[in-house]
Structure formats: C-alpha cells, structure tokens
Amino acid sequence: MEQYEQIRRQLTIYETLINEIDAGIHVIDEYGKTIIYNDKMMEIESLSREDVLNKDFLDIFKFKDKQGSTLLEALHHQKVSAQKKQTYFTKGGKEITTMNRTFPIYDGENIIGAMEVAKDVTKLEQLIRRNMEQKGNTRYTFDSIIGGSQAISEVIEHTKRATRTPSSVLIVGETGTGKELFAQSIHNGSDRTQRPFISQNCAAMPDTLIESILFGTSKGAFTGATEKIGLFEQAEGGTLLLDEINSLSPTLQAKLLRAIQEKSIRRIGDTIDRKVDVRIISTINEDPIEAIAENRLRKDLFYRLSVVSLFIPALKERKEDIPLLVESFIGKYNQLFRMDVLGVTEEVHEIFRQYDWPGNVRELEHIIEGAMNLVIDEEWIDVSHLPYSLKNKTHLLKQTVTAPVREIENFNDQAEPRILKDYLHEAERYYINKALEKHKYHKTNAATELGLSRQTLQYRMKRLNIE
Incomplete structure (x- = not known):
C-alpha cells in the first residue's frame, strides 16, 4: 500500500x-x-x-x-x-x-x-506574413538598421526626416554599407508605403536594355518590340530606386534628367509623353564629386538627384557597432541553420576591431555565415572558423601601418612636428604604395585590397604623385 x-x-x-x-x-x-x-x-x-x-x-x-x-x-x-x-x-x-x-x-x-x-x-x-503582404517586395524599415554609434545614428535621424516629402534622395556609400536598406526604410516610412517600391541596378544591364526597362516600349519601335510599360510607370505613386546611378551612360543620364524634371516619360518608339508620379531614390558607391570630375556622373543630374543627400558611413568608421551586428547575424543564422552558437571569442572581436572591412557590413555578414558553416559542436566562433584571407589581411595590416604609427609614437621627439594634413597625405601615400608593391603594381588587385574602385585608386595615385 x-x-x-x-x-x-x-x-x-x-x-x-x-x-x-x-x-x-x-x-x-x-x-x-x-x-x-x-x-x-x-x-x-x-x-x-x-x-x-x-x-x-x-x-x-x-x-x-x-x-x-x-x-x-x-x-x-x-x-x-x-x-x-x-x-x-x-x-x-x-x-x-x-x-x-x-x-x-x-x-x-x-x-x-x-x-x-x-x-x-x-x-x-501571421504578423510577418501580413507585414510582407502590406510591404510588397520591401522588407526593411528603420528598425532593421542595426547600430547605436553616433555616425549611424545621425544618418538614421536625417533619413527619417526625408520620409516627410517626395524630394529626390541620393544615398552615397561604399559597396556593402546597406544603401538599399535605407532606401526601403524611406519608402516604408513615407505616405507612399502602400504604393509600389521598384528597384533597378543600373549596372546590371547594357544601356540599350536599361532604357527600355526604365521607360517602356511601344509596339513596332523595333523588330519584335511589344507594348510594354517601364519601371517609371510600374512605380506610379510609389518609389523608384536606381542603384549605381553612375554606371549609366551620359546619354541615358540626360534622358533620365528630363524624365525627372518634366515628371513625364516617353516610351521608346512612342510619340506620347506620359505623366508619372514617382519618387526617385538613387545610390552611388563612390564620392559623387570624383564621379563628376571623371565624367561618370552628369553634374546637372547630380543636383537634381541630391535634393536630399545621405552619406552612409563605412563599417570602419563605426566599428563600435560591430558587436551588435555580429549578435544580429549570429541570431539570423542560428535560426536559419537551426544552431545555438552563443557568439564570438574575444580574440575574434579583436581581429574584427583591427580589420578595415573593405566589404563593409555585407562582408561581416558573409564572414559570420561562413564561420557558422564550420562550427560543429562548439558554442563560440573562434579564430579557427575565420577565413584565412581575413587572418592574413589582419596580419598585413599591422605591418603596413608600422611606419606611420612609429612616427606618431615619436611625436614629442620631433623637432618640427608637421600639420595633420601633411601627415595624412604622407600616410595615405605610404599605405597605397605598400599595397601596390604587394600586388606588383597590379592596380585592380591593389584597389580591391584597399576597398577602392580601380578608378578611385588611379585618381588618388594622381593626386598623391604616385607613378
């Protein structure tokens, strides 16, 4: 019992x-x-x-x-x-x-x-599904932007103000900084949020095709042409994002300028001008002043597109946001891969702090994704999970900055300390020369390591009198 x-x-x-x-x-x-x-x-x-x-x-x-x-x-x-x-x-x-x-x-x-x-x-x-239905093909809002640094917080604040008007916005930032994230946030924060958001990478298509994609075609305009509306008409009442605007030819930039000024478009082969109500957001992955100087961007188009200008900081300019970004990416891939990784080790954090991130936030996400593919039973991402290229570049970075750093350390011993502008000029020249020497003066490879385009590297070499 x-x-x-x-x-x-x-x-x-x-x-x-x-x-x-x-x-x-x-x-x-x-x-x-x-x-x-x-x-x-x-x-x-x-x-x-x-x-x-x-x-x-x-x-x-x-x-x-x-x-x-x-x-x-x-x-x-x-x-x-x-x-x-x-x-x-x-x-x-x-x-x-x-x-x-x-x-x-x-x-x-x-x-x-x-x-x-x-x-x-x-x-x-159900909430996620409902939001996706409401947002159409946009999924980013201001809540999607990760970071609490002063650099990113100021840009977010300026971007929020841009949601109140239909003015054109030019978003300037290096590749991988999240320019489309900001563009979608502007659209979703504006009174156009229920209308279409159409995005087009201008570098992805040849000029002959991109023109018909933007403006549409009229039947009989050329052999096989059909009546087809372009992206301007598809985005009616909403937002049209033109990514990498500097990749368009000067001729097409002139046609785009006319469409924005007149608020009307003409399909290829047509004789009718059609009114359009579209907000234009464009992006550029280089300094627009350099793009204008090297004839990759028309000055008059730049003024029309940059009524509101937003400059997205590179990741190297807001490294204090890296822990938040790492935490977010690990959470994302934990769910996607059904894993339980807790974070990265302090040694990995130190490598991330030293690295200059030429690929910006996108590169950081790819590194986290790649590292989690190598994790088996571990709870933490350590140095062994990082790609060799990152560890190697971090080592090279320490070597290439040695001379400028030594001069800073000896600052008090200098008889005639130089002004900051002269020092930065020489430090930049020194760093670019080291990269060129490493790659045997192959400009494309050197530019890639420095996180620059080949054209920008050539411009800087000319300015710094580097042969």
Whole structure:
C-alpha cells in the first residue's frame, strides 16, 4: 500500500510539472496514439484532452502536401528535430505554427513512443506574413538598421526626416554599407508605403536594355518590340530606386534628367509623353564629386538627384557597432541553420576591431555565415572558423601601418612636428604604395585590397604623385 501511494504521488508531481511547463507537450505511443497532452498544448491548438487522448494522431491533425509530422518522423524514423518550424491544421481547420523539439522515446533498444516540445509562433508567423503582404517586395524599415554609434545614428535621424516629402534622395556609400536598406526604410516610412517600391541596378544591364526597362516600349519601335510599360510607370505613386546611378551612360543620364524634371516619360518608339508620379531614390558607391570630375556622373543630374543627400558611413568608421551586428547575424543564422552558437571569442572581436572591412557590413555578414558553416559542436566562433584571407589581411595590416604609427609614437621627439594634413597625405601615400608593391603594381588587385574602385585608386595615385 505504501508503494502504491509513493507511485501515485510521483505521478501527481509529473502531471503538475508537465502542465506547468510553458511549452506544449505531446507524446504518442508506438501505435501513433496520443498518451500525454498537456495544458499548454491544449491552449495552443484549442483542443481538449478528450479530443486528442487515445486517438490516432493523423485523425486529429493534417499537414500540407509533402510535409510530414516531426512527431511521426521521430517515431517511425528515429529522427531527432531541434528548433524546427512546422505548420499544420487541426481537425477543425485551425492553422497552427510551432517551433518544435522532437525525439523518439526508448525502452532499452525498443522505441515505445515519441515526444514533441512545442513553442507557439502562430501569431508571429501571421504578423510577418501580413507585414510582407502590406510591404510588397520591401522588407526593411528603420528598425532593421542595426547600430547605436553616433555616425549611424545621425544618418538614421536625417533619413527619417526625408520620409516627410517626395524630394529626390541620393544615398552615397561604399559597396556593402546597406544603401538599399535605407532606401526601403524611406519608402516604408513615407505616405507612399502602400504604393509600389521598384528597384533597378543600373549596372546590371547594357544601356540599350536599361532604357527600355526604365521607360517602356511601344509596339513596332523595333523588330519584335511589344507594348510594354517601364519601371517609371510600374512605380506610379510609389518609389523608384536606381542603384549605381553612375554606371549609366551620359546619354541615358540626360534622358533620365528630363524624365525627372518634366515628371513625364516617353516610351521608346512612342510619340506620347506620359505623366508619372514617382519618387526617385538613387545610390552611388563612390564620392559623387570624383564621379563628376571623371565624367561618370552628369553634374546637372547630380543636383537634381541630391535634393536630399545621405552619406552612409563605412563599417570602419563605426566599428563600435560591430558587436551588435555580429549578435544580429549570429541570431539570423542560428535560426536559419537551426544552431545555438552563443557568439564570438574575444580574440575574434579583436581581429574584427583591427580589420578595415573593405566589404563593409555585407562582408561581416558573409564572414559570420561562413564561420557558422564550420562550427560543429562548439558554442563560440573562434579564430579557427575565420577565413584565412581575413587572418592574413589582419596580419598585413599591422605591418603596413608600422611606419606611420612609429612616427606618431615619436611625436614629442620631433623637432618640427608637421600639420595633420601633411601627415595624412604622407600616410595615405605610404599605405597605397605598400599595397601596390604587394600586388606588383597590379592596380585592380591593389584597389580591391584597399576597398577602392580601380578608378578611385588611379585618381588618388594622381593626386598623391604616385607613378
């Protein structure tokens, strides 16, 4: 009798524990019938125990085509799942989305059932889906911009002000700084948010094709031409993002200038001007003044596009944001890869602090993604997970700055200290020369390592009298 009472008390404790856990618990036996179904699972699925207990699992729950149950996979195939998202329907037609941890239950070597621990993400999934439907093909808002440094905070503040008007915006920033993120944030923060957001990379197409893409074509304009609207008309009432505007030919830049000034376009081969209401946001990945000086950007188009100018800082100018960015990317790929990486080691943080990030935020994300592909059982990303090129460049960086740093350290010993402008001029010249020597004066390779375009490197070499 005493043994029976002890067993009864243990069962009461187990039952209380299972029902107090803030996660759904669903256990089936070796025949696929439910034997445990806790209070939280009842709440998630809006079912009672009487609806589920001792019933065949597939009589109660239905799954989309080609999608199986993780619980049955654990029972029939001994498959263990961790943090796996699953969408299914109850017998009454209610749609449920959960994040599951599922595993088989063994009695010695025999499988006697399977257990699922589920977190309800139905409302979150529906909210994400609804927001995506409202935003169309835009997914970024100001909340998507990661960073708390003064450099990025000032740009965010200026960008938010640009949402109030339909004025043209020119976003200046190196490749990988997140220019489209800012462009989408402006669109989604403006009164045009319910209208189309159309994006076109101007460097991705030849001029003959990009013109028809932007302005459309009239039937018979050329052999095989059909009546087709261009991006200006597709973006009516919304926003048109023109990425890498400096890659357009001067002739096409002139046509674009006319369209913006007249607020009208003419399809290729047509004789009719069509009014358009489109806000233009454009981006450029180099100093616009250099682009104008080297005839890659028309001055009059620049003035028309840059009513509002935003300068996105390079990652090397806001390194204090790197820990936040690293945390965000690890969280993203933890979910995508179903991993539980906690972070990066202090040594990796130090490498990140030293590195100049020529590829900016995009390069940092790619490095985190690559490192997580190499993580197996570790909880932290360490130096062994980083690409060799990063570790090598960090070592070279220490070497190339040695001379300028030594001069700074000896500043108090100099008889006639130079003004900052002269020092920076010489330091830049020294650094570029080192890069050129390393790559045997192959300008394209040297420019890539320095994080510059070949044209910008040539411009700087000319300015610094480097042969």
